[in-house]
Amino acid sequence: MKKHLWMIGVAGLTGITLLAISNLNASVISTEIPMAGIELSLDKYYTADPLSSPTPAEEDSTDVIENTESTDNTVVVPDVEAEEAAQEEEETTEEEVDIKSLISNMNYDRLGIAKVDNYLNIRQKPSMDAKIIGKLPKDAGCHIYSIKNGWAKIVSGKVTGYVSSEFLVTDEEAEQYALEVGTLVATVNTETLNARFLPSVDSSIYTLVPVEEDLEVVKEDLSKKYITSFIEKHFSGEDEKYIENVDQSDMNKQLEDWVCVTIDNEKVFVAKEFVTISYQLKKAVFVEELAEDGSSGVSSLRARMVQFAKQYLGNRYVYGGTSLTGGIDCSGFMMRIYQNFGYSIPRTSAAQSSYARTISASEAKPGDLFFYGNGSRVSHVAMYIGNGQVIHASNPKSGIKISNAYYRTPMKVGRIIND
Template identity: 45%
Template sequence: METVGSESGEVQDAETENAEPLTEQNAETETQQQTQEGEPAVQAGVLAAEEEKSQNHWGYTNLGIAHVDNHLNIRQEPNENGKLVGKLPKDAACEILGIENGWAHITSGKVEGYCSTDYLYTGSEALRRGQEVASMIAIVNTQTLKVREEPNTDSVVITLIPQEEELEVVEVMDNGWVKFLLDDEEAYVSGEFVDVEERLEKAVTLTELLYGQGVSDVRVDLVQYAKQFVGNPYVWGGTSLTNGADCSGFTLSIYKKYNVSLPHHAASQAQMGTKVSMSEIQPGDLVFYAKNGNINHVAIYIGNGQVIHASSPKTGIKISSVNYRTPAWARRFL
């Protein structure tokens, strides 16, 4: 357990990073503080999310949802020859600005353009589909939040996650804690330090991936190659980029295309290549994560503070913040 620290003259909760080791003198302090980690704050967040959804439908006044198996193309002009400016993933949402001649003028995320109405849910169908596919997200609202194995402050801390990190919620528990999947394992955070809301996925631009200066073409190519497998399944022990892979099977198979041979074991991969600091990582570097000091997950850095990885059976291959867990270290192979 951790003590209650002080920040800006106010009491700082035991779930934040600056907490100190528990001593006899401060043991009672944390016990008292636990009563403040309960239900009201997170339940209020859930109610606020429900109220907002009912008023404006997840932030949209004229909702459209992509009715496709993969991605819906967004074009600069309302015709099939128009320049491609973005993609709307399956079940992602957009604001419909207008419809003419079978083309919808839409905005979604950072993308504005046109897409065929043949592949959009609109009106009541869009609202129904939105209710089916919306994800509940918890956004960290404190500087650093502890992730625990069990929903209480006596439980082991698995990792730390930074402010504004987004977690896909499995369950908001009656005791005020929030359950989510950390890779393929259940984990918990105190509901007092997250804002819970429902959300629909948005479009992505063709230039959304930022590589920075001095990034080789092979790194750019590797990232673009890896991204095409987003949404494919996670399979423990698998190495198939289409039918299913686990975390090290995914990195193994991506790197195989670039003539780099890796073992099918995250901890073994973590000892290969050249170690680089997190401040110097480039797209294509491997980022490793640990639990209780042991490497148990690997991802590929893709730039812009993001990684791509075979995450869990529930979410499959996905893109996450590089800090969705505290990175242990990174390795370079290119």
């Protein structure tokens, strides 16, 4: 559906905000504290922290993480979660919105976008020998402070540092490119948000999502026809229990208060009152280099597993795939990581959950597994990499990425390595 934006101001403004006020259902759970308005803008990245002056960049491509030839055999092994995900893909109806006017008036002082195959390394200083402090994903946005001697001083999200400028699209070219890669997301603006199976407070809770988490919007303007079709496709047999308390007639009267989003490859619903909906570019993520540390339980094996997994950041997500470079899903990614270090583990996330020994989240070490699902069934798995982060094959749009370990509520934390 084509959406028309009412632009506020005149040409020459440096930013634009579109606020929408709607009468939202007041019966939402009290722990979800609203923030008023829906902002429509591209994030502005700023920091006041000075960094050292740049030195000439070496002619070296090691700061760009690219696909390499796979050493594993591509084997597509169908599983339940892959088949369900394929059905989900068929019915995806993403919002189509004309944001050209928005881009021309956005509030970046100087926009840069990473145009690489996977990730661009962010370094502490403008030198190839400097410590890597973050990763700028493919198509991620940044504010450029300066470009000198082949290095761009940038800030993206909460990461400030230096990247090789040859891999950045800048200025007007970046603004045009943003039209292609910008995504409509719902950013959680309450401490903990309930994501539900259906757009109703009477629907069962799918999972809990923390503040500041970005959720990709599938459909912003819900209709009775869309919801009816959604229910027919997703809630039959034993899955009917998730919606049995929902009065569909009452639900259909309040659809304007809800938005459909994706969490990994699952479509769920969140109340608009507790999210800020805006067009955004991907942001950088902090990456802490992991080293063997016996005192904290990080063995050489665990450190090597994390480094092995990180080299595939940004690679493709494919339903049922098991190729690290040709395409892989969440459980296939875990299977291949462990296989590389001599471990044979089951193929699906549910089977991996049963196979792993349960531990508490406070005991988690790099290499342990975090399992996610709807409270009764595991449908996703990620590997803990330390510093409160996990690496996982998320969905076709994001591919293999790094996330906060609690970007959704884990059902279980499991251990396979007994060291």
